[in-house]
Amino acid sequence: MITVVLVDDHRVVVEGLKLLLEAFDDVTVVGSANDGDTGAELAISLSPDVVLMDLSMPGCDGVQATRRIAAGAPQTAVVVLTTSGDREQVLRSLDAGAVGYLMKDTDPQALHEGIRAAAAGGSPIDPRVARALVETRRTGATGPRPLLTSKQREVLELVAAGLPNRLVGKRLG
Numbered sequence: 001m002i003t004v005v006l007v008d009d010h011r012v013v014v015e016g017l018k019l020l021l022e023a024f025d026d027v028t029v030v031g032s033a034n035d036g037d038t039g040a041e042l043a044i045s046l047s048p049d050v051v052l053m054d055l056s057m058p059g060c061d062g063v064q065a066t067r068r069i070a071a072g073a074p075q076t077a078v079v080v081l082t083t084s085g086d087r088e089q090v091l092r093s094l095d096a097g098a099v100g101y102l103m104k105d106t107d108p109q110a111l112h113e114g115i116r117a118a119a120a121g122g123s124p125i126d127p128r129v130a131r132a133l134v135e136t137r138r139t140g141a142t143g144p145r146p147l148l149t150s151k152q153r154e155v156l157e158l159v160a161a162g163l164p165n166r167l168v169g170k171r172l173g
Contacts, residue, residue: 003030004051005033006052008054020111021111024112031048034057040069049119050078050115051076052079080100082101085132099118099122101125113165130156133156155168
């Protein structure tokens with residue numbers, strides 16, 4: 001069973017995600033928070049497999065909360081789930097310790113696959129975001145560069161090539 005904590009300041013989003021995720025046989029939501037401070041504390045105390053983290057929240061934002069979770073519960077995979085594919089936010093999130101970056105308009109099955117991939121040590125990244133990251137690397141755009149492992153780069157290249165998460169997982173074993 002994959003344990004998940006949800007962190008988003010919109011209660012309707014949290015409740016909707018909880019209903020959606022608990023429809024899958026292998027996922028259980030063990031907690032939720034409506035701000036980054038509470039989300040980080042909850043993730044550190046519960047040590048879930050995955051945290052789905054919004055970025056834009058009052059007070060402690062998702063990047064700060066991700067940094068705290070990465071330091072206090074390094075075994076927990078933080079996957080950003082947000083509406084913004086802004087290159088700078090993506091880079092800041094990955095630099096803070098997020099292992100994945102998905103968009104809120106993603107297909108429910110793709111979200112499920114992303115959670116499963118993160119729990120198994122993968123890096124689920126929305127293809128639109130992956131493309132922006134690849135372009136950043138190619139053009140040498142200014143700003144912080146993501147510190148990716150060779151495996152994360154391999155995943156990113158396959159996602160940027162348009163492969164769905166399931167095929168990326170199969171190809172990389």
